[in-house]
Amino acid sequence: MDASAAFMILLAIVAYLVWFKFIARSLNGPRVWPLLGSLPGLIQNSHRMHEWIADNLRGCGGTYQTCIAAIPFLSRKQGLVTVTCDPKNVEHILKGRFDNYPKGPIWQAAFHDLLGDGIFNSDGDTWLFQRKTAALEFTTRTLRQAMARWVSRAIKQRFCPILETARLQGKSVDLQDLLLRLTFDNICGLTFGKDPQTLSPGLPEDGFAMAFDRATEATLQRFILPEIIWKLKKWFRLEMEVKLSQSLQHLDKYLSEIINTRKLELVNQHQGGVPHDDLLSRFMKKKESYSDEFLKNVALNFILAGRDTSSVALCWFFWLVSQNPSVEEKIVTEICAVLMETRGADTSKWVDEPLVFEEVDRLIYLKAALSETLRLYPSVPQDSKHVIADDVLPNGTFVPAGSNVTYSIYSIGRMKFIWGEDCLEFKPERWLSEDGKKFEAKDSYRFVSFNAGPRICLGKDLAYLQMTSIAAAVLLRHRLTVVPGHRVEQKISLTLFMKFGLLMDVHPRNLKLVLEKISKAGEKLSC
Numbered sequence: 001m002d003a004s005a006a007f008m009i010l011l012a013i014v015a016y017l018v019w020f021k022f023i024a025r026s027l028n029g030p031r032v033w034p035l036l037g038s039l040p041g042l043i044q045n046s047h048r049m050h051e052w053i054a055d056n057l058r059g060c061g062g063t064y065q066t067c068i069a070a071i072p073f074l075s076r077k078q079g080l081v082t083v084t085c086d087p088k089n090v091e092h093i094l095k096g097r098f099d100n101y102p103k104g105p106i107w108q109a110a111f112h113d114l115l116g117d118g119i120f121n122s123d124g125d126t127w128l129f130q131r132k133t134a135a136l137e138f139t140t141r142t143l144r145q146a147m148a149r150w151v152s153r154a155i156k157q158r159f160c161p162i163l164e165t166a167r168l169q170g171k172s173v174d175l176q177d178l179l180l181r182l183t184f185d186n187i188c189g190l191t192f193g194k195d196p197q198t199l200s201p202g203l204p205e206d207g208f209a210m211a212f213d214r215a216t217e218a219t220l221q222r223f224i225l226p227e228i229i230w231k232l233k234k235w236f237r238l239e240m241e242v243k244l245s246q247s248l249q250h251l252d253k254y255l256s257e258i259i260n261t262r263k264l265e266l267v268n269q270h271q272g273g274v275p276h277d278d279l280l281s282r283f284m285k286k287k288e289s290y291s292d293e294f295l296k297n298v299a300l301n302f303i304l305a306g307r308d309t310s311s312v313a314l315c316w317f318f319w320l321v322s323q324n325p326s327v328e329e330k331i332v333t334e335i336c337a338v339l340m341e342t343r344g345a346d347t348s349k350w351v352d353e354p355l356v357f358e359e360v361d362r363l364i365y366l367k368a369a370l371s372e373t374l375r376l377y378p379s380v381p382q383d384s385k386h387v388i389a390d391d392v393l394p395n396g397t398f399v400p401a402g403s404n405v406t407y408s409i410y411s412i413g414r415m416k417f418i419w420g421e422d423c424l425e426f427k428p429e430r431w432l433s434e435d436g437k438k439f440e441a442k443d444s445y446r447f448v449s450f451n452a453g454p455r456i457c458l459g460k461d462l463a464y465l466q467m468t469s470i471a472a473a474v475l476l477r478h479r480l481t482v483v484p485g486h487r488v489e490q491k492i493s494l495t496l497f498m499k500f501g502l503l504m505d506v507h508p509r510n511l512k513l514v515l516e517k518i519s520k521a522g523e524k525l526s527c
Contacts, residue, residue, distance in 0.1 A: 027065050027066055028060050029056050029060060029064030029066035029083065030042075030056050032066060037066065037068045037079065038066040039068060042068075047489075048490075050381050050408070050411070053083060053382070053408050053410070054085075054414050054415075057083065057084075057085050057411045058415070061395075062086040062395070062415065062417065063082065063083070063085075063395055064082075064083055065080065065397065066080075066083065068081060079403075080400065080403040081405075081406060082397060082399050083405075083406045083407075084393065084397075084405070084407050085407065085408045085415055085418075086393075087418060087443065087446050088393075088394040088395065088445075089394055089397070089407070090407050090448060090452070091394075091452070093385055093393075094407075094445070094448075094454075094455065095445075098453055099388070100387065100388045100391055101385035101386070101388070102123035102385065102386055102388065103121065103386065104385065104386020106386070106404075107121070107386075108121055108122070108123075109227060110219060110223060110230075111219055113219070113244065114216065114219050114300065114304075115297060115301050115304065116296075116300075117297065118130070118300065118301035119134060119298075119301050119302075120304065121301070133283070135458055137279060138462075143277070143279070143282075143462070144357075144461065145277075147186070147462045148356075148357060150190055150195075151354070151470065152353070152354040152356075154186055154199060155354045155469065155470060155473045156354055158185075159178065159182050159199060159470070159474075160474075161201075162201065163474065163477070165201075167478065167506040172483045173506060174502065175501075175502040175503075176311070176315045176497065176498050177501060178199065179311035179315055179470075180307070181198040181199035181209075183306070183308075183310045183466070184198055184307045184311075185197060185199050187302065187303050187306035189278070190278060190279060191278060191298075191299050192255070192299050193278035193280065193281060194258060196209055207250060207254070208250070208251070208254045211246075211247040211248075211250035211251050211254070212251060212303065214247040215247040215248055215251060217243075218240040218241065218243050218244035218247070219244065220493060221240045223494075251296075255296045255300070256292065256296070258280070259284075259292050259295055262276065262281060263284065266284060266285065279298070279299075279302060283295060283298055302459075305459065306459055308379065308495045308497075309380065309495065310379075310463050310466050310467055312379045312495055312497055313370065313374055313449075313467060314470060315497075315502050316377035316496070317369065317370055317467070317471060318471075318502070319482065319488060319498075319502060320369075320372075320376070321369070321475070321480075322481055322482055324426050327369060328475065328479075331366050331369055331471075331475055332509070332514055333517065333518060334363055334364070334365045335363060335366070335475065335476050336515060337518060338362045339359065342358070342359055345515070347511045347512070347515070351477055354469055354472075354473050355468075355469055360468050360469055363468055363472060364432065366468055367464060367468060368428035368429070368430075368431035368432055368439055369428040369471075370467050370468065371428075371442075372426055372428045373426075374447070374449035375419075375447060376414070376424075377410075377496055378413065379449065380409060380449075380494065381408070381409055381410035381496050382408045383406070383451075384404050384405065385405045385406075387400065387401055387402065387403050387404065387405060388401060407448070409448045409449060412446065412448060413447075450463070475509070476511075477508075478507060478508065478509055480505070481504060481505050481507065482503065482505075483505055487499075
């Protein structure tokens with residue numbers, strides 16, 4: 001190498017280091033390394049990523065900026081990431097400047113093969129049209145009644161019998177697996193009126209469920225790799241992209257058969273056939289003529305949104321309750337108090353049928369405990385948005401066009417400046433009025449588990465209905481404890497799964513003892 005070439009290389013290195021120092025000075029998050037950006041810290045803390053983000057946010061007052069790669073001309077745009085948990089910033093992103101913060105091209109490209117231009121993978125007019133159409137259905141009481149029927153049937157005929165069998169045989173259960181199967185059967189029933197029956201004795205494998213799981217897993221893999229890499233793998237049909245393609249073919253065939261069958265059934269319905277009240281049938285009954293592709297996207301989008309979120313929330317709920325006996329006692333006491341009024345003192349009548357609408361709606365403390373679970377362990381721990389135009393967040397942070405903004409829902413629930421000194425405690429009482437008789441919803445930008453702003457979750461009430469019904473049915477009949485030695489850890493995914501499932505032992509619930517406590521409490525009050 002001649003002297004001039006060596007000098008040019010040295011000059012380039014010096015110029016890069018000067019540039020890097022200038023860029024690094026403007027970033028206030030985790031340590032940024034030359035070329036690698038904040039990637040080393042992310043890899044080192046990959047087993048506790050959400051806690052690591054929360055630690056960084058605490059040290060930076062709720063917002064920081066970092067770059068995933070310290071490469072010239074990249075950091076200002078694609079490489080720059082703004083991370084926040086400040087409710088004012090979150091409200092600005094999700095509501096104030098909603099149009100400036102879409103899902104963006106990276107998200108849409110990764111999910112397009114699975115979700116198409118469905119409601120959870122679209123922006124602008126495409127999203128708005130589907131949102132308005134779906135909102136009309138989710139506001140109807142009949143859809144809530146349909147959900148209640150699917151949930152009640154699954155609880156009575158499958159979930160509770162499986163738990164009871166495990167109790168009698170002295171066997172543990174993987175509660176996460178059971179809950180995933182339960183919510184999958186329910187959301188499929190609600191979405192297109194067909195029960196896959198994955199939660200049945202023997203826990204059978206279902207082709208549609210397996211294809212759906214493989215497709216979502218392969219899609220999530222795309223977020224780990226740079227876009228150019230997974231697109232090359234797709235082009236050359238390599239590794240997970242092969243499984244994704246095969247799974248998508250299976251899903252397409254399955255849903256095509258359902259749609260074609262439903263079209264014939266809806267024609268026969270006018271001639272006295274069996275009526276359908278599932279979401280797919282509701283879309284097909286509208287005056288507008290939707291394509292089969294649109295209907296498939298509707299089905300897959302709502303299954304993705306309604307399956308994992310509720311089951312994961314319930315998983316963390318049962319774990320937290322098992323760690324907090326006083327909370328469990330209050331929940332069970334509330335359930336028993338309601339059933340004494342609605343069904344009488346004969347406890348045998350309490351377990352014959354799952355709770356109905358009116359009984360579920362009265363379980364205020366249970367709803368508070370579920371909300372507190374979602375505050376600490378949100379089913380979707382973080383979300384990201386693409387920045388269309390230069391903007392300044394309410395806390396003064398400048399976000400350039402082309403960069404990304406991530407709001408950490410997990411961190412929002414763990415900040416003292418948002419929830420107080422006891423923010424890390426599992427405390428359902430924070431959701432109740434001072435007299436403890438009313439549930440008090442929190443500001444949706446402090447509690448973002450159901451999203452907020454124009455994209456707030458349409459199925460929020462259905463989710464609470466399902467979770468409350470399942471939680472009440474289980475705790476009324478059983479006491480669950482974590483199997484000794486079982487490790488409860490977060491799985492790093494778009495959804496906050498437990499990495500090793502949730503192995504629990506099933507014990508009988510002594511309702512007579514609960515009734516005695518209620519009776520004694522009543523006597524004290526009367527005195």
